[in-house]
Amino acid sequence: GAGVSQSPxxxxxxxxxxxxxxxxxxxxxxxxxxxxxxxxxxxxxLIYFQGNxxxxxxxxxxxxxxxxxxxxxxxxxxxxxxxQEDSAVYLCASSFSSGGQVxxxxxxxxxxxx
Amino acid sequence: KxxxxxxxxxxxxxxxxxxxxxxxxxxxxxxxxxxxxxxxxTGLTSLLLIQSSxxxxxxxxxxxxxxxxxxRSTLYIAASQPGDSATYLxxxxxxxxxxxxxxxxLTIIP
Numbered sequence: 001g002a003g004v005s006q007s008p009x010x011x012x013x014x015x016x017x018x019x020x021x022x023x024x025x026x027x028x029x030x031x032x033x034x035x036x037x038x039x040x041x042x043x044x045x046l047i048y049f050q051g052n053x054x055x056x057x058x059x060x061x062x063x064x065x066x067x068x069x070x071x072x073x074x075x076x077x078x079x080x081x082x083x084q085e086d087s088a089v090y091l092c093a094s095s096f097s098s099g100g101q102v103x104x105x106x107x108x109x110x111x112x113x114x
Numbered sequence: 115k116x117x118x119x120x121x122x123x124x125x126x127x128x129x130x131x132x133x134x135x136x137x138x139x140x141x142x143x144x145x146x147x148x149x150x151x152x153x154x155x156t157g158l159t160s161l162l163l164i165q166s167s168x169x170x171x172x173x174x175x176x177x178x179x180x181x182x183x184x185x186r187s188t189l190y191i192a193a194s195q196p197g198d199s200a201t202y203l204x205x206x207x208x209x210x211x212x213x214x215x216x217x218x219x220l221t222i223i224p
Contacts, residue, residue, distance in 0.1 A: 004157070033211065042118075042216035043203070056210055091157060100145040100165075100207045105157035 002026075004106035006092050012112045013082055021077040021109045025094030032075050033095075033103060034067060038088040046090075049075060050098045082113045116141045118206055118215035126221040127194055135189040135218045137204035142182050144206045149178050149189050151200040152217065158203065162189070194222045 005024040013019050025032050034046040045059040049069045060066070064082075069075040079086055089108040095101040117140045127133050137147075146165045150158040162171045162178040164187070170179045177190040187204055201219045205212040 035214075043205075043212075043214040045211050045213065048211055059211075093158075098210055102148065102160045102163050103158075103212060104160065105150075107157045 004092055004094050004104050006090075006106035006109050008109060009107065010110045010112075012114065014114055015084060016081055018078065018080045019082055019111065021079075021090050021092075021111070023075045023077070023092030023094075023106060025073065025075070025092070026104055027073075029094035029096055029104075030072065031095045031098040031101070032069060033093045034075070034077050035091045035093065036061075036088045037091060037108070043091065046077070048098065079111075082111075084113050087111055087113045116144075116206060116208060116213040118204060118213050120202075120204060120215035120218050122218060123216070124219040124221075126223055128223050129194060129196060131194050132190065132192050133194055133220070135191075135202050135204075135220070137187040137189070137215055139185045139187075139206045139213075141206075141208065142185050144182065144208045146207045147178075147180050147187050148205045148207065148212065149176075149187075150203045150205065152203060153200050161202075191220075196222045196224050198222050 007022045033048040035043045051072050064080045067077045091108045093103040093105045095103045119138050148163045149161040152158050164171045164180040175192040180187045199222045201217040203217045205214040
């Protein structure tokens with residue numbers, strides 16, 4: 001597609017449920033990043049992929065968070081047993097490579113945990 | 115750990131004025147610095163990217179400078195317009211990831 005696509009755009013869930021957030025990067029972009037933006041906070045790095053591998057998982061807040069990328073394209077961020085503090089906007093970005101190229105961001109998924 | 119600070123957190127200026135947004139970072143071992151704008155309800159849009167070896171970059175009414183040794187960058191916006199109203203974020207690229215500041219919320223008053 002023309003840009004980075006994220007789905008769903010909004011997700012409301014109950015505490016304790018699992019959620020999956022999807023990111024479809026720009027075609028041909030090998031690097032993919034996940035960030036989280038909580039209300040009034042800056043962007044918090046979660047994880048990045050180069051191809052299908054994730055060299056840096058250091059930003060994942062807990063073991064309830066996991067991410068995968070298949071075929072060097074679509075990525076899924078999964079949050080298990082959601083907590084209210086997981087409420088945030090989850091942003092995905094892609095770039096041509098991981099070598100400091102311009103990042104192109106999707107519009108984000110707004111997650112609300114009740 | 116890299117820390118990025120943006121001052122001021124919010125700024126309001128009358129239309130037509132020139133303005134400067136400031137960004138500072140603690141670790142000068144960066145690969146590049148990027149400025150983004152974020153509009154309500156949408157993602158981030160890249161404005162300018164300055165490589166660590168460069169001093170400035172220009173795009174239209176925007177000019178970004180970088181002083182890596184002192185850990186500072188500025189974004190200069192000339193002849194501001196109401197459409198410039200947004201949150202501006204600076205981010206430094208190092209250790210394979212971008213580290214973001216908390217942004218400056220800019221309001222241009224018509």
